[in-house]
Amino acid sequence: MVHTNVRTLLSAEDIAARVRELGAEITREYAGRRLVLVCVLKGSFVFTADLLRQIDLPLRVEFLGVRSYGEGTSSTGVVQITQDLTQPIEGDDVLIVEDIVDTGLTISHLLQLLRTRMPSSVKVCSLLHKPARARVEVPIHYLGFTIEDKFVVGYGLDWAERYRNLPFIGVVEAQ
Ligand code: PRP
Ligand code: MN
Ligand code: MG
Numbered sequence: 001m002v003h004t005n006v007r008t009l010l011s012a013e014d015i016a017a018r019v020r021e022l023g024a025e026i027t028r029e030y031a032g033r034r035l036v037l038v039c040v041l042k043g044s045f046v047f048t049a050d051l052l053r054q055i056d057l058p059l060r061v062e063f064l065g066v067r068s069y070g071e072g073t074s075s076t077g078v079v080q081i082t083q084d085l086t087q088p089i090e091g092d093d094v095l096i097v098e099d100i101v102d103t104g105l106t107i108s109h110l111l112q113l114l115r116t117r118m119p120s121s122v123k124v125c126s127l128l129h130k131p132a133r134a135r136v137e138v139p140i141h142y143l144g145f146t147i148e149d150k151f152v153v154g155y156g157l158d159w160a161e162r163y164r165n166l167p168f169i170g171v172v173e174a175q
Contacts, residue, residue: 023054046156
């Protein structure tokens with residue numbers, strides 16, 4: 001791969017092992033429920049694709065297109081829905097699947113939004129959490145890894161839309 005300037009933080013094997021554990025946990029806890037995974041685009045598409053194949057239950061998957069407003073690299077928490085769910089979630093057990101919780105503003109907004117649609121439950125599954133930058137407290141019921149305050153890319157996460165196709169998660173280093 002021509003990504004020699006990216007230092008590996010979590011290898012593809014590290015990620016796969018943790019995703020298997022999360023899938024097993026979700027399989028146990030959602031047995032007999034009406035599980036709907038909500039993949040938050042774009043970052044979460046790779047994680048969601050791997051996670052759902054580790055969940056041994058009937059489930060639905062929905063995609064939520066989200067655009068953060070604001071200048072610079074940090075989100076303002078004002079998120080615009082660019083693509084909504086295709087079906088109602090009333091009475092369903094919704095699990096929001098995110099690649100990373102950073103300031104928490106995106107998840108906080110999505111929790112508020114989805115709760116207005118009267119699901120039975122709404123929980124959060126995030127592959128990564130960067131607590132150093134938290135601005136609002138949000139629950140993360142299923143968490144892959146806690147990471148330090150570095151800008152990470154790969155496995156769905158981008159830097160200016162690049163690096164999403166890296167099979168591992170890493171930190172971009174100056175060349
Ligand atoms: C990133 C990431 C989360 C959000 C987390 O998405 O995928 O959705 O930011 O940040 P927060 O906790 O500070 O709100 P981004 O807005 O970069 O869009 P993308 O998923 O399309 O890359
Ligand atoms: Mn995102
Ligand atoms: Mg992004």
